[in-house]
Structures are given as structure tokens and as C-alpha cells.
Amino acid sequence: MLFVLHVKTPPIDFFEQLHLQFQISDFLLVLDEGPGTDIWLEFSRQAFQLGYMRLLFLHRSENAALYGMRLFPQLEIERADVNTYVERRNRLTNMKGFAIRVAVYSNPPRCLLYKNSEGKQKYGGYYLRFLQHFVAVHNASFVPVYTPNDSPGHCIRALLSKQVDLCGDSLAQGSDKSFVVTRAIRMAYANVMVPYAKQLSSYRYIVAPFHPTVWICLIVYITLIVFFMSFIHWQQRRRWIFSTFLLDAISSLLFTGFSLKHLHGRERYILFAVLFIAGFIYSTFYLGYLKSILTTEVFEKQINSFQQLLESNISIMIDEYDRNLSRRYHLPDMLWPIIQVVPDEMLKKHRSGFDQEYAYILFSDRMELYDYAQKYLRHPRLRRMPINIFFLFSGFPMRESYFLRQSLSEAWANAFESGFLKKLAVDADHETMTANVGFRFLVTDQYEAQSLSLDYFVMPAMSLAFGYGLALLVFAIELTAWRRHRQRAHNLALMD
Incomplete structure (x- = not known):
């Protein structure tokens, strides 16, 4: 859209009140005097600071003349014609070394700041790498400005x-709109990354092969079979024996030798067949599962919902910036009680080390980085919950009214459409691993022979203790029953 303004004095107040979208419009200023004076040159500088580059000046005179702005290497007003203006209006092909100041820090995988093996300063990350390409293509100067920390x-x-002038990072525009961002084309979503289910302790492997309902059925089976055998023995010998039959039932389940020598007749063979078949099936399945889980390991229950996260007593660690972002984009209310706000350095120390004592809020690109890093681990440490908590559009943050907003937005859209952005993101993940900046890469666990530790003996010690405890309990029950029977017999004798 072309706006024609007939002015006598520089209309800088008018341009200051315009919306930023008018930066893509063309303005023809009709003047009664030539624009070569210092007043109009200063106006051009101020308009350029506001992001208005498409200005033409028409000097009304007998020999009407058209003037335009030459921006680089320094701003000047010079004679122009319509054809040249139209040809250059959407192009910044040669900025002649114009300085572009970029804030640089380490925020993997978007921006990286590190030194290579030769001690040379390097800038990486897919956002910062794209900016370097953009600056090089437009023949501008990349001027890094280091921030006090990585926040x-x-x-x-x-x-x-x-x-x-710019940040080599991706941020969402604040509610106060104190800075602007490039036109957002990539929607970022956030998830809560929670610890992967931790490995069970060795002593829990005793009961791990079967579900609790199976163990309950097994206890009911042992109880019924022991009482049934004891009842048959009472019918045959008029004596109750529980401990011996209990040991026989357990021995059959452990697939060890057992004999029903206290039973006689066909009942003995029928019960022996029942115990043998049941014990064979149980022990085969149990030992098979136990061997497989000792090889592949067993893990605790996975966290798949916010309610399970609350019940797990795990805090979500965030920094001040993420807290403000979460408030603006409405983090679910049920998660706020477990939010723990810490300094940025502490957050990165725990998060980059895959500390499983906390949960973390991450956006899609950083989650892809963590997924990439955990491919090289024997056991993944963190996983994203299958619940997206909020969405936002982000872009390159820059000074308000910065003149590169439109050009950088178009270049970013072209990179996204062509797949170049995806390539940069994959390279940034790999670069983060190899550069080892702000990201403590975990070495894959190796399979190797190790000395037996005390933990190795916990499971057999508990099994032994359980066996002795069960034997002592049965002995105490039988001893009590025997004493009562003897006392009853003694009382009957006295009565006779």
C-alpha cells in the first residue's frame, strides 16, 4: 500500500504512532523543498530506527525530482527513480558490513556458546546458526554481545x-510487548518431562514375576490344599498335621522333592498328582519369568497423568522466566503446588544431568534434544508425559521497530518450508552432545563383570528369613494346638 503525504515539516510524530504493520507500506512524502537538508536527513535516520525503510521524497518544483534513502553503509538521501526503487524495495542483498548486534549465550539446542578443541570461539544452535547464515547472505557483520549468564x-x-538488536534464541512476545518477535510460523508446545520408571530393588524381584492377584490365589491354594490334606489325615489317623503338609505344598511349588508319607490309600496318589502338576506349572512359569526379569530388569509403575505425578511426591523445577511464561499461558492449577522455582544455574545443573528426583517443563525442540541424547543411554532417564500443557508461538526477539523484522521473518519461513530448519535442528542436537556446553552428556552404561556387593545377598537373605519365619510361625501354632489338646485330655481324665 502506498501512502502519499504532503508535508512541510518532518512528520516523525506521525510515524511514531503508527502500528508496526505499516513498516511494510510505502510512503511518498511530497515536499516543497529539497530533502537534502540536515533536517530531513535526521528524519530519515529516526524513521529508519522505527523500522521504516520504504520512504520516497518528491520535491515539488519546475523540475520535479524523486529522492530515496540509501541505507548502507551509512544512511544518505540520494536521487532515485521508480524502477530502481521497485527493484530494491524488498531486497537487502548487500548491507555492506552493517553491524547486527546479537545477544549470545548457551541455551541448547537453540543457541550455543563454546570453544572448540583449538580454543576458537564458536557459536552454534539452530537459531543462532540460522542468524549467522542470514547475516552472511546479506553481507552484514555478526557482532556477538555476551550476556551475564545463560538466562x-x-x-x-x-x-x-x-x-x-537481536537475541540468538526463541522467545514468546511478552504481554507488555516491550519487544517484538519475528512472524511465528512454528508452534511450540510444552510437556512435563518426568522420570522414567526406576529400576526395582533386587529384593522386590522375589514377587515381581506375578501380579498381586496371582499371589493371593497362590496363598488361597496353599491354605486350601493344606487344610484338605490335614482333614484327610485326621480322618485316617485322628491327628491334625499342618506343618508337614505345608512344607510338602511349598516344596511342590518350588519343584523340589516332596512325599505324602503321612497319607495312605488312593487319596495319596490323587493329591500327589494334583500337587505335582500345579507345582510344575507354577515353578516353570515363575522361574522362567524370574530369569527373564533378572536379565532385562523390572521397573516401577510409570507416571502417565498429573494425578500420578502429584502422588509420586516429585516437584517440577523451573526458573523465574519459565514461571512467568507458565502464568501467562495458564499452567494447570493442579500443578502449581508442586512447582519449585530455582535459579537458572541450578535448574540447568539438575536438568542437563537428567536428575530423576525432579520433573521439568520443556518445549518441543528441547524435548527432541533430550530424546536424542538418551538414545545413547542404556536406560532412558526422562520421558515426556503424553499431555501437552500449553502452546505458544515464538520467534527471534528484537528491538521494537527493528527494520529486519520483515526480512528475517520471510527468511525464517523459507527455511522452514524448504526443510533447512529441520536440518539445522538435527545438527544442533548433535553439536550439543559433542560440544558439551551446558549439557552434561551421560556415558552409556557398560556391561562388565563387577564384584558382588551387599545388595546381591539381600534377596537370598530375605528368602531365608521368610522361610525360617514361616517355619517358626507354624511351629508355634502346632505347639499351642498340641498343648491345648494335651490340657483338654488331662481335664477329661480328671473328670473321669
């Missing part, structure tokens, strides 16, 4: 104080 908050402060 995005310091980048925002640098933008507001006009110390930098």
Missing part, C-alpha cells in the same frame, strides 16, 4: 536497554 531474562534486558 533469557538477561537477553530481554539487553533488548530493552538497546544494547543488542
Whole structure:
């Protein structure tokens, strides 16, 4: 859209009140005097600072002349014609070394700051790498400005104080709109990354092969079979024997030798066949599952919902920037009680080390980085919950009214459409691993012979203790029953 303004004085107040979308419009200023004076040159500089580059000046005179702005290497007003203006209006092909100040810090995988093996300063990450390509293509100068730490908050402060022009990171525009971002084309979603189910302790492997309902059925089976055999023995010998039959029933389940020598007749063979078949089936399945889980390991129940996360007593660790972002985009209310706000350095220390004592809120690109890193681990440490908590559009943050907003937005859209952005993101994941910046890469666990530790003896010790405890309990029951029977017999004798 072309706006024609007939002005006598520089209309800088008018441009300051316009919406940022008018930066893509063309303005023809009709003047009664030539624009070569210092007043109009200063106006051009101020308009350029506001992001308006498409300005034409028409000097009304007998020989009407058209003037345009030459931006680089320094701003000047020069004679122009319509054809040249139309040809250059959407192109910044040669910025002639114009300095672009970029805030740099480490925020994998978007921006990386590290030194290579030769001690040379390197800048990586797919956002910062894209900016370097953009600057190089437009023949501009990439001027890095280091922030005090790796928090995005310091980048925002640098933008507001006009110390930098751009951030080499991806941020969402704040509610106060104190800075602008490129046109967002990639929607980012956030998940809560929770610890993967932890490995069970060795002593729990005794009961791990079967579900609790199976164990309950097994206990009911033992109880019924022992009482049934004891009842048959009472019918044959008029004596109750529980401990011997209990040991025979357990021995049949452990697939060890057992004999029903206290029973006679065909009942003995029938019960022996029942115990043998049941014990064979049980012991085969149990030992098979036990061997398989000792090889592949067994893990606790996985966290798949917010309710399970609350019940697990695990806090969600975030920093100040993420807390403000969560408030703006409405983090679920039920998660706020377990939110723990910590300094940025502490958050990165625990998160990059895959600390399973906490949960973390991550966006899609960083979750892909963590998934990439955990491919090289024997056991993954963190996993994303299958629940997206909020969505946002982010882009390159920059000074308000910065003139590169439109050009950078178009270049970013072209990179996304062509697949170049995906390639940069994959390279950034690999670069984060190899550069080892702000990300403590975990080495894969190796399979190797190790000395037996005390934990190795916990399971057999508990089994032995359980056996002795069960034997002592049965002995105490039989001893009590025998004494009562003897006392009853003694009382009957006295009565006779």
C-alpha cells in the first residue's frame, strides 16, 4: 500500500504512532523543498530506527525530482527513480558490513556458546546458526554481545536497554510487548518431562514375576490344599498335621522333592498328582519369568497423568522466566503446588544431568534434544508425559521497530518450508552432545563383570528369613494346638 503525504515539516510524530504493520507500506512524502537538508536527513535516520525503510521524497518544483534513502553503509538521501526503487524495495542483498548486534549465550539446542578443541570461539544452535547464515547472505557483520549468564531474562534486558538488536534464541512476545518477535510460523508446545520408571530393588524381584492377584490365589491354594490334606489325615489317623503338609505344598511349588508319607490309600496318589502338576506349572512359569526379569530388569509403575505425578511426591523445577511464561499461558492449577522455582544455574545443573528426583517443563525442540541424547543411554532417564500443557508461538526477539523484522521473518519461513530448519535442528542436537556446553552428556552404561556387593545377598537373605519365619510361625501354632489338646485330655481324665 502506498501512502502519499504532503508535508512541510518532518512528520516523525506521525510515524511514531503508527502500528508496526505499516513498516511494510510505502510512503511518498511530497515536499516543497529539497530533502537534502540536515533536517530531513535526521528524519530519515529516526524513521529508519522505527523500522521504516520504504520512504520516497518528491520535491515539488519546475523540475520535479524523486529522492530515496540509501541505507548502507551509512544512511544518505540520494536521487532515485521508480524502477530502481521497485527493484530494491524488498531486497537487502548487500548491507555492506552493517553491524547486527546479537545477544549470545548457551541455551541448547537453540543457541550455543563454546570453544572448540583449538580454543576458537564458536557459536552454534539452530537459531543462532540460522542468524549467522542470514547475516552472511546479506553481507552484514555478526557482532556477538555476551550476556551475564545463560538466562533469557538477561537477553530481554539487553533488548530493552538497546544494547543488542537481536537475541540468538526463541522467545514468546511478552504481554507488555516491550519487544517484538519475528512472524511465528512454528508452534511450540510444552510437556512435563518426568522420570522414567526406576529400576526395582533386587529384593522386590522375589514377587515381581506375578501380579498381586496371582499371589493371593497362590496363598488361597496353599491354605486350601493344606487344610484338605490335614482333614484327610485326621480322618485316617485322628491327628491334625499342618506343618508337614505345608512344607510338602511349598516344596511342590518350588519343584523340589516332596512325599505324602503321612497319607495312605488312593487319596495319596490323587493329591500327589494334583500337587505335582500345579507345582510344575507354577515353578516353570515363575522361574522362567524370574530369569527373564533378572536379565532385562523390572521397573516401577510409570507416571502417565498429573494425578500420578502429584502422588509420586516429585516437584517440577523451573526458573523465574519459565514461571512467568507458565502464568501467562495458564499452567494447570493442579500443578502449581508442586512447582519449585530455582535459579537458572541450578535448574540447568539438575536438568542437563537428567536428575530423576525432579520433573521439568520443556518445549518441543528441547524435548527432541533430550530424546536424542538418551538414545545413547542404556536406560532412558526422562520421558515426556503424553499431555501437552500449553502452546505458544515464538520467534527471534528484537528491538521494537527493528527494520529486519520483515526480512528475517520471510527468511525464517523459507527455511522452514524448504526443510533447512529441520536440518539445522538435527545438527544442533548433535553439536550439543559433542560440544558439551551446558549439557552434561551421560556415558552409556557398560556391561562388565563387577564384584558382588551387599545388595546381591539381600534377596537370598530375605528368602531365608521368610522361610525360617514361616517355619517358626507354624511351629508355634502346632505347639499351642498340641498343648491345648494335651490340657483338654488331662481335664477329661480328671473328670473321669
